[in-house]
Amino acid sequence: MATIDGNRLNRAWLLVNSASGSNTPAALASLDECLGDHGISVERTICFPDEDLPSASELDAASIPCLIIYTGDGTLNAAIGELKGWGGAVLVLPGGTMNLLSKRLHGDRENEAIIATVSGGGARRVRPVMACCDAGTALAGLLVGPGTRWGSVREAMRELDIPGIAAGTAEALAEMTGTAMVRAASPGLGSADGYPLIELTPGEHGIQLDAFYAENAGEFAAQGWAILRRNFREGPHDRLGVVEKVTLESADGSPLGILIDGEPAKLGPRAEFSMAPCALDLLATGNAD
Incomplete structure (x- = not known):
C-alpha cells in the first residue's frame, strides 16, 4: 500500500456530504482548486449519503494513503468508525457547522492553511482521545x-x-x-x-x-x-x-x-x-x- 512520504500528501480520496454545513457547490469547487494548487490529486470523490462510506479494503486496493473528509462531525464519526484499524491516515477539514474535531486537530485554521501544511509535509499522525459509551x-x-x-x-x-x-x-x-x-x-x-x-x-x-x-x-x-x-x-x-x-x-x-x-x-x-x-x-x- 502507498504511504504518505514523511506525511507529505499528494494522492487522496475525498469524502463530502451535501447536507453538511459548509458543503455548498461553491465551497466544493474552491476546495478542489485548493487541493490541485497544492499538488494533491483527488482520485475519487465520494458523495455521502448517496454513496456508501469508503472501506479500508477499497482504499488499500486503490493504494490510497489518505482519505480527506470534508463533512460535519457526525459523518466524520461514521467514516472514521468504518475505517477502524486502517493503515492509512485521515485528513479532517472543517466542512460542517461546528467543526469541533477539525479544531482539535488544526485549531481555527481554514482549509487553505491546513492543506498547505499537509502538502508540505508538516502534518503529524495522531490518535486523539475519544469519549466512549455503550452507544x-x-x-x-x-x-x-x-x-x-x-x-x-x-x-x-x-x-x-x-x-x-x-x-x-x-x-x-x-x-x-x-x-x-x-x-x-x-x-x-x-x-x-x-x-x-x-x-x-x-x-x-x-x-x-x-x-x-x-x-x-x-x-x-x-x-x-x-x-x-x-x-x-x-x-x-x-x-x-x-x-x-x-x-x-x-x-x-x-x-x-x-x-x-x-x-x-x-x-x-x-x-x-x-x-x-x-x-x-x-x-x-x-x-x-
Missing part, C-alpha cells in the same frame, strides 16, 4: 440529558418539517423543565438535582465535564435556541472537572438521551463513559486538544 464513541463531543431533545428539532428544521419543529420544540421545553435531569453519580460531581445537559469533551488530560443549566423559562428557551445553533457553550454552565471515566444517571430513572458528535442515541437510566484513543491515524497541523 458509540465521540471524537468531538458527547452531550447527555433532556437538552439533547433539541437535536430532533434541528433535524426537523433541516427538512423544513414545520409540524415537526412545533411539536419537537414543545417536547424539548417540557423535558428541559421536567424531572428527567442528568447528574454525575460516580464520582459525585456538581448538583445532586442534576442538569438539563452535561457535555463530555475528550482531550489530552481526560474527559472534561461541563454542566449547563437555566434558572427560568426565558433562559430555558434561550438555551434551547443555543443548542439548535450548536452554540450552547454560550449559556450558563459549571465546570465539573476532568475525569478518566464517569457514571451519569437520570435523576428520575428515565432513559438518557445523548448526542454523539451531533447524532442522537439512547442509553439506559445509568451509563458509564470512559476514554480511549482513536483506532485510526488522523493528520494534525496544530494543537490536538
Whole structure:
C-alpha cells in the first residue's frame, strides 16, 4: 500500500456530504482548486449519503494513503468508525457547522492553511482521545440529558418539517423543565438535582465535564435556541472537572438521551463513559486538544 512520504500528501480520496454545513457547490469547487494548487490529486470523490462510506479494503486496493473528509462531525464519526484499524491516515477539514474535531486537530485554521501544511509535509499522525459509551464513541463531543431533545428539532428544521419543529420544540421545553435531569453519580460531581445537559469533551488530560443549566423559562428557551445553533457553550454552565471515566444517571430513572458528535442515541437510566484513543491515524497541523 502507498504511504504518505514523511506525511507529505499528494494522492487522496475525498469524502463530502451535501447536507453538511459548509458543503455548498461553491465551497466544493474552491476546495478542489485548493487541493490541485497544492499538488494533491483527488482520485475519487465520494458523495455521502448517496454513496456508501469508503472501506479500508477499497482504499488499500486503490493504494490510497489518505482519505480527506470534508463533512460535519457526525459523518466524520461514521467514516472514521468504518475505517477502524486502517493503515492509512485521515485528513479532517472543517466542512460542517461546528467543526469541533477539525479544531482539535488544526485549531481555527481554514482549509487553505491546513492543506498547505499537509502538502508540505508538516502534518503529524495522531490518535486523539475519544469519549466512549455503550452507544458509540465521540471524537468531538458527547452531550447527555433532556437538552439533547433539541437535536430532533434541528433535524426537523433541516427538512423544513414545520409540524415537526412545533411539536419537537414543545417536547424539548417540557423535558428541559421536567424531572428527567442528568447528574454525575460516580464520582459525585456538581448538583445532586442534576442538569438539563452535561457535555463530555475528550482531550489530552481526560474527559472534561461541563454542566449547563437555566434558572427560568426565558433562559430555558434561550438555551434551547443555543443548542439548535450548536452554540450552547454560550449559556450558563459549571465546570465539573476532568475525569478518566464517569457514571451519569437520570435523576428520575428515565432513559438518557445523548448526542454523539451531533447524532442522537439512547442509553439506559445509568451509563458509564470512559476514554480511549482513536483506532485510526488522523493528520494534525496544530494543537490536538
